[in-house]
Amino acid sequence: xxxxxLVIIGGGSAGMAAAISAYxxxxxxxxILERGPFLGGILNQCIHNGFGLTYFKEELTGPEFLxxxxxxxxxxxxxxxxxxxxxxxxxxxxVSYISQEGAKQIQAKAIIMATGCYERNAGAIGIPGERxxxxxxxxxxxxxLNEYGYLVGKKVFILGSGDIGLIMAxxxxxxxxxVLGVAEIMPYSNGLNRNIQQxxxxxxxxxxxxxxxxxxxxxxxxxxxEISKVDEKMRPIPGTERRFECDTLMLSIGLIPNNDLLxxxxxxxxxxxxxxxxxxxxxxxxxxxxxxxxxHVHDLVDYVVEEGKVAxxxxxxxxxxxxxxxxxxxxxKAGEGIGYVVPSCIDLANAEDKVQLKFRVRKxxxxxxxxxxxxxxxxxxxxxxxxxxxxxxxxxxxKKLLEGEGELTVSLVEKEAK
Amino acid sequence: xxxxxxxxxxNPCLFAALKKNLFSLRNNPSHRFINLxxxxxxxxxxxxxxxxxxxxxxxxxxxxxxxxxxxxxxxEKENDVGDATSMANSAIVHxxxxxxxxxxxxxxxxxxxRMFPLLSEELDVEFEPCGSxxxxxxxxxxxxxxELYKRxxxxxxxxxxxxxxxxxxxxxxxxxxxxGALRCPTAGIINPFTLVAHAFENAIDNGVKLHLGEExxxxxxxxxxxxxxxSKGAYQAKMVINAAGVASEQIAKMIEDVPWSIxxxxxxxxxxxxxxxxxxxxxxxxxxxxxxxxxxxxxxxSGNYLVGPSSEWVDDKDDTSTDSPTLEAVRASALxxxxxxxxxxxxxxxxxxxxxxxxxxxxxxxxxxxxxxINVAGIESPGLVSSPAIGKYVAxxxxxxxxxxxEKANYNPRVRKYVCVHKLSQEGKERLVAENPHFGEMICNCxxxxxxxxxxxxxxxxxxxxxxxxxxxxxxxxxxxxxxxxQPKVLFLLAKKLGVSPMEVLYDREGSEILDKESK
Numbered sequence: 001x002x003x004x005x006l007v008i009i010g011g012g013s014a015g016m017a018a019a020i021s022a023y024x025x026x027x028x029x030x031x032i033l034e035r036g037p038f039l040g041g042i043l044n045q046c047i048h049n050g051f052g053l054t055y056f057k058e059e060l061t062g063p064e065f066l067x068x069x070x071x072x073x074x075x076x077x078x079x080x081x082x083x084x085x086x087x088x089x090x091x092x093x094x095v096s097y098i099s100q101e102g103a104k105q106i107q108a109k110a111i112i113m114a115t116g117c118y119e120r121n122a123g124a125i126g127i128p129g130e131r132x133x134x135x136x137x138x139x140x141x142x143x144x145l146n147e148y149g150y151l152v153g154k155k156v157f158i159l160g161s162g163d164i165g166l167i168m169a170x171x172x173x174x175x176x177x178x179v180l181g182v183a184e185i186m187p188y189s190n191g192l193n194r195n196i197q198q199x200x201x202x203x204x205x206x207x208x209x210x211x212x213x214x215x216x217x218x219x220x221x222x223x224x225x226e227i228s229k230v231d232e233k234m235r236p237i238p239g240t241e242r243r244f245e246c247d248t249l250m251l252s253i254g255l256i257p258n259n260d261l262l263x264x265x266x267x268x269x270x271x272x273x274x275x276x277x278x279x280x281x282x283x284x285x286x287x288x289x290x291x292x293x294x295x296h297v298h299d300l301v302d303y304v305v306e307e308g309k310v311a312x313x314x315x316x317x318x319x320x321x322x323x324x325x326x327x328x329x330x331x332x333k334a335g336e337g338i339g340y341v342v343p344s345c346i347d348l349a350n351a352e353d354k355v356q357l358k359f360r361v362r363k364x365x366x367x368x369x370x371x372x373x374x375x376x377x378x379x380x381x382x383x384x385x386x387x388x389x390x391x392x393x394x395x396x397x398x399k400k401l402l403e404g405e406g407e408l409t410v411s412l413v414e415k416e417a418k
Numbered sequence: 419x420x421x422x423x424x425x426x427x428x429n430p431c432l433f434a435a436l437k438k439n440l441f442s443l444r445n446n447p448s449h450r451f452i453n454l455x456x457x458x459x460x461x462x463x464x465x466x467x468x469x470x471x472x473x474x475x476x477x478x479x480x481x482x483x484x485x486x487x488x489x490x491x492x493x494e495k496e497n498d499v500g501d502a503t504s505m506a507n508s509a510i511v512h513x514x515x516x517x518x519x520x521x522x523x524x525x526x527x528x529x530x531x532r533m534f535p536l537l538s539e540e541l542d543v544e545f546e547p548c549g550s551x552x553x554x555x556x557x558x559x560x561x562x563x564x565e566l567y568k569r570x571x572x573x574x575x576x577x578x579x580x581x582x583x584x585x586x587x588x589x590x591x592x593x594x595x596x597x598g599a600l601r602c603p604t605a606g607i608i609n610p611f612t613l614v615a616h617a618f619e620n621a622i623d624n625g626v627k628l629h630l631g632e633e634x635x636x637x638x639x640x641x642x643x644x645x646x647x648x649s650k651g652a653y654q655a656k657m658v659i660n661a662a663g664v665a666s667e668q669i670a671k672m673i674e675d676v677p678w679s680i681x682x683x684x685x686x687x688x689x690x691x692x693x694x695x696x697x698x699x700x701x702x703x704x705x706x707x708x709x710x711x712x713x714x715x716x717x718x719x720s721g722n723y724l725v726g727p728s729s730e731w732v733d734d735k736d737d738t739s740t741d742s743p744t745l746e747a748v749r750a751s752a753l754x755x756x757x758x759x760x761x762x763x764x765x766x767x768x769x770x771x772x773x774x775x776x777x778x779x780x781x782x783x784x785x786x787x788x789x790x791x792i793n794v795a796g797i798e799s800p801g802l803v804s805s806p807a808i809g810k811y812v813a814x815x816x817x818x819x820x821x822x823x824x825e826k827a828n829y830n831p832r833v834r835k836y837v838c839v840h841k842l843s844q845e846g847k848e849r850l851v852a853e854n855p856h857f858g859e860m861i862c863n864c865x866x867x868x869x870x871x872x873x874x875x876x877x878x879x880x881x882x883x884x885x886x887x888x889x890x891x892x893x894x895x896x897x898x899x900x901x902x903x904x905q906p907k908v909l910f911l912l913a914k915k916l917g918v919s920p921m922e923v924l925y926d927r928e929g930s931e932i933l934d935k936e937s938k
Contacts, residue, residue, distance in 0.1 A: 103847030123766035133925035220927030
């Protein structure tokens, strides 16, 4: 069986960033396995701009952003294989993959998962009504349009105010389709503020907050949808139905980590539906790392590549024997008002001087303190004038602060309660 | 064997027919196509037998008739076989403990069940004889369990009663409140999509003709023969078999005013992802009631889990919509048997219609007014498991003696073997991909379906004309992303195969195109 120091599964932005960082730490025997015909993953179909503002301090399109990473990957001579589908992993790090060249297995010393995410779809949420053609996820509509050159419909309604849906509302409008509206089940929008402005408000597309699609109508092809206002438990309120005749219902209702390979071998899962990792993005299997959208769904690719670099550095350290057995592990916890915290634990023996936490709030809040607590001890409290679920929060804490008993809890505290 | 794509390219008249009524299949070269102001008219050709309906029942009647020297034409109104009741059900090979002894349901269920081991091998269909458990969750239900035990014995079905400890040893996820269960080791699960498709493929390989996307509008009894008028033409046949599912009452009434009726009873389901093997190992039933067998929990042949069905009468025989209150009740009911079903693994909800007869039993009999017109109607549960036995009975007892049919010497009961890449061993995969690299190119990532497998389906005698047909044959698009990544690849493969524009490729029915126009 072929052996490799480091196998990276997925050649998107997370995978390439991880490869580059591992290489720069001195690892030379690296192989990226990418299922698509190009490196870059989903960015290949994201032809709009807005990428790279944080990382490169300039505004790039998806293909421009990925090209920079492809160039860096190629410059280092990092090996990659395209059109390869990894079919399984084993806990002792055998990677099985298949391509037109054959079905092969590699014994890896370290593995980085960078397999991205997939879209939540109509089946997953079971929208009431029929199941005709014309109900499509926003990313799939984007794929048809940007990679194949076809429009999926003329009269479009969008469910969910996730960023891909907003981007597609603008894109479909520019292509001549009529976007009738966007329904969002929450009382606030779920996309980035700049996308609400640039993709909906600028094009006079109405946003129906606290509304959902309560019925899909049409036998072969979508004919109409019905939207309803929802109550506080997000159930449609009878009598509030509104009908829209349309041929397309585009869904932008969330992304889910594509974590099958690790799920199938029973690696512990966190509330993000990605694996539980430590501060080096290492899972419970020593030498197996996870980063990017397969770990937790990010709003900006800039943060994905930062996380890929952390995983790449971690894998390099692991291969160089610098991640000794796990001792003195500190667990993190999502407290009041917090949806999740990544990483799930911090390995204090191995951690760098600064430890980064990423988290999202459950719902929009104004004038709250974000509190970091170790056991009962408050480490830090920061006032946030406004904080929203669609924007991931990142904070660095001094490792020195983290010595002590108990879990590291992130929570929101009302201003008055201080 | 005439491939659809080739037919298309060679026959310009068919092109017009396709433009008008996309994807109708004509694989009988004896038909003459006349193109009159965009309408295709076919000169009547005398068939021995016309079967109306391309579901499981039609499939097995056709397959059994293909053993004989006769002309058989199957007419199906949808663009694929097995596209209604046969596609949207619990996919259970029932053991037969439940039907009232002496009924047709009891007879054909038990007979059908015994046919599945051989049938699944001949037709290369996934079948698991995993057994079923019918659970009593309250003390008061135990006498009914005894009742079912006796009924099972009367029907000739192996049955045993298990203690709560025995049940929990077999099924640790069942409620700890379980009071006992009836175990039927001969129950099983089947892939309902390939069961129907492969039966038709086998029938076509043995000479049966199939017309898809063609609806029967009227039937005239001409005394010594029938004339069947469809949405696309007219045909004549010595015998007609009505296997039209929920529409069978309507078809029967084209011949005579039958004393029975067929009502549509809807069942709604959840499909869960293959999140873990062995979450449940048997088909788990609650105790049956007047409304049917109740909400079951089972794994499927693809390792998914199925929870359902509901039972609701509907007036519209095309109403396969789902609704939240019904699914909520299904969920609640299932949780009483298996309290920790992870519903967040849901990847799909669906509904199917049962053809429930007013007679409470299958109707399998010649029409009184026209003895050569045979109704095979009201095939509700246990219809899927019964269909092979019904097909055999109809062919051998009701048709062959009447028409004096002779068995063919060259009948082949087997379909060409299917390849399933992800089920092969590492060595098996290596060998296969070395032989044909297309088996190494994954199209559907969730279900691990390769280009080679899709090409294989497209090369078969049974046409796959729609995205849904390919989904049903191969499982491409059946996974958790529901075709999000693979549908475009399937769509373009299909366009190429059919020789049509990508914008003409249908998801399912007429008008169900996925793509609207080219971008600017």
